Amino acid sequence: MPELPEVETVRRLLEPALAGRRIVAAEILDSRLTRPFAPGLVATELVGQHVVAVQRRGKYLSIVFESGRVLLVHLRMTGSFRVAPRGSYSPSAHRRAVLSMDNGSDVAYRDVRRFGTWELFEPGELDPYLEARLGPEPFARTVTGHWLVERLSGRRAPLKAVLLDQRVLAGLGNIYVDEALWRARLHPLRPASSLGLAEGTSIVRAVRAVLRLGISRQGATLRDYVAPDGDEGAMQDEFRAYGREGEPCDRCRAPLARIVVAGRGTTFCPRCQPEP
DNA sequence: AGGTGGACCCGAACGC
């Protein structure tokens, strides 16, 4: 499930493969990918575009062209890229698109569940789109314990629900929220507005720590996630909470518990993360 | 207005 660390890993591998290159052919095989626009139309617009950068904002990837246009990609749950020399890779099930670059490499996009999206933006359109949907990057200097406590004041929703809200902080998903709450020793059902300054500070610290660890392990590979070079991540070996229901807590040995919060499976330590 | 739950999608895991 690509969250910030997985998307950042993809970005880091995609950028050197794409920047400075021109798209010489584009094939989009799934009409859902570019909805509501016809795939053929988008493919035609992509041909000839010259890539200058690949950027990340939250869980979004943007492929920035010299023309000022931007292809905004969201991998959702099962989207992945594969960069390889043309003809060197075998056709894969669930391939949804292929971009052929002017240096002879192909960028193949695969998405089992077809939730991912490709959207082409005209110059100047992207920033307002992202600003309407996303809060600050978790590593931004403006993000402090004090800022978070202020931001959450008046919100009765469970702590976990607000951390999953991309308008609060950009880039967290189910996995890294569970990991961060375990580290911060905070119960996922704590009302968001009940946080004190020390707790806000420890959330910010925990969120950054798990994201940094995730990036350094090149993401977590559970089912479908692979980096563009075909490598799997290793973050799944570092999980302290996510997916470990019933296993002993690494801090206190109490069995980890599982509940549903904001419609999401949530694993936590009932002893280290005390009931609100 | 803020919060919750369903829709979207499909393979894997589970239950009988």
Add this chain to the structure above:
DNA sequence: TGCGTTCGGGTCCACC
């Protein structure tokens, strides 16, 4: 063994 059912997960949208 084979079939049907449930689950998950990010975002949007309808509804409370």
